[in-house]
Amino acid sequence: MDVLVRNNVKVSGDPAAPPMLFAHGFGCDQNMWRFVAPAFEATHRVVVFDYVGFGASDHAAWDERRYATLDGYARDVLEICQALDLTDVVFVGHSVSSIIGVLAAKTEPERFSRLILVGPSPRYVDDDGYAGGFTRADIDELLDSLESNYLGWSSTMAPVIVGNPDRPELGEELTNSFCATDPEIAAHFARVTFLSDNRADLEAITTPSLVLQCSDDAIAPRSVGEYVHERLLRSRLVYLEATGHCPNLSAPDELISEIRDFL
């Protein structure tokens, strides 16, 4: 199967410019970058994609074993880089994707020139002397929320959603259809994301990195951002004024300007 089809890869911008790869986080798909990625088309070859099982990727390619750890998702990233023959990649990862980017850079460090980590957390659950911000019971509650919120996903609508990434003509019927995900896959990804521990992987990274920390982020609190910055050898930490966990949606201009500044 063609990786570019499998991961619904979209390439835009200047083909001769250095590549910039935007990776979406838990809860949505490449739509998360719709206010940010276009701003770099003048200076970069911009690549966005959906992880297998999300957005308009090929859901049939989803495999419980391959995606049983974040390394499986890091393989998606590396396979896209290989398929497009990308080098000197500027990787921009949101939320869990920032850690997926770390894992990809750990495996093939030569491929990446910069890592931009938006709201990273190497471990969400509190641990001996480490405050991730959540308890195991909190994560179970999240899984519960996912069960109760099929978000427009149903057996009749699923094929339509999966097959039509832009879905403009579907209108009213598809409220909540952005980011609609097979609930089984979503719950699986949530479990993998929120129960993984990638603290040790940070120290293997020598790629220059930018850690973007939102104010008042319920998912990746300030102390976690600082933890990541301390352990990433060549990293810069920037506090955003944006609140919440999704500055790519709530404060795209600030995000764009910080990324430009770093590059």
Next chain:
Amino acid sequence: MPHPSPQQQGEQAGALYEDAPCGVICAAPGGELRAVNRTLLDWTGYTRDELLGRRFQDLLTPGGRIYHETHYAPLLRMQGAVREIALELVCADGRRLPVLVNSVLHTGEDGQPLDVRTTVFDATHRRRYERELLLARERERAARRRMERLQALSAVLAAAVDTREMAVAAVAELAAGVDAADVRLTLIDARSAQLELVARHAAAPAAGDLGDDARASLDAVMRSGRMLLWSAGADAAPPRGLAGDGVAAIAVLALAARGAPIGAVLLSFEEQRDFDDEAISFMDACAAQCSQALERARLYDNQRTIAHVLQQSLLADDPPQDARFAAASRYLPAMKWLDVGGDWHDTFRIGDGTIGLVVGDVVGRGIEAATAMGQLRSATRALAGAGFGPAEVLQHLDEFVGQLPRARFATVAYAELDLATGCLRYASAGHPPALLMQPGGPAALLWGGRSTPLGARRGRRPGAIGAAELRAGARLLLYTDGLIEHGRAGIDDALAALAADVEARREAPIGALLDELVRDGTGGDDVCLLCVEYGPRS
């Protein structure tokens, strides 16, 4: 009825807002609450002052907050509206109120978000119903998984022949089938006559054997023949010695074969368990399957032990001691078979100055092959002792096999060595050729004296015989076909390779030579080797 005046309409709208049959919220784009209606205050138990200024997401459970950040907020920003999002509000007294939420993002003319308008519906009953549906679905899935596990278990049990292998498979399937943190299978040990741990499947590394209390409790359940269930929170105290640290529930299954107790399985759970009928019948079915299979394995184990002891006792004789020759032998059972095979070797004295050398191979495995081998071995010795030469010994063995069907098609290499002269006379009934290496010379195959395997033809066996003259230091190697079958292609190449191996180790003592020849282990067949060195080594 006259139309209400604008003022009356305004009052009605205000009352509708405050006491609407749903909660109404107006919040800043970041979630800070700007206005809430009385219905929401009634439902949640907060005062207006307590809520205004707090953020909408602060009213959610921690898991709900993650959902808000990863789904609700992004969707609202991208679509401008979200509908029917299921969340739980944490009320003033800590109670959780299941709600369904619709929100609209209100933007100014420049597209910038101004506020979020939300209606909140009490979904307590609906959620309860949904949970029941989910539970029913989960139960159905669990039942299907258990059915698959039972099928998997019976496939594994059918394939396994060994008690341990079965026990290991059983504990793994049981643990997965009922989500047990730790499963221990114990069986009555033949020697200690008490329950001993045979297999364990633990989620976390678990150490330690059974304590006396635990053993006594398991023993009691085993003898009662009835499953024992216990969960923390129940009135009864846990059975002694079974509920250690972190154990919130246990199940003990009794194993019995043909009505007699044979063992018990202890399952430990980290969380309290309300054992439903499906879980109980699954455990029952597992216990029944295990009991049957374990009994079968026990019988098989016994039979195998008998065959093994029999074979060892038959092969145990030391070769005769004589300064004029040295002998070494090896017997390697095949890796893939648990049963003994029918290979044998023998070295014995015939009168004063001659020794008889035998390597043979009875078709088949197990007790039957071992007993047939023992009879052939004794018959060979008796015939050789009566003074028949190699050809006649094989002729008489042929007749003997006529009355011993189990030994039919056995192959035998038989040789007599005159210790004074070094004269070797030999015959082979369908057996691979012996290998002779004179001092300083190449290793040669002895192709003389050949005939068919024992009992393979009608009528009297032709008296074929071969002869050779052994010089002092000569080596003679007899072997079964397991040595040359293993991993090699073509019988001629295999024999040539064997000859080369023997030549390459001409300086090694014969014991070391044999060790080298079987160094790579065995393939699909047993290997039996006998090597004799004639005369004092120069």
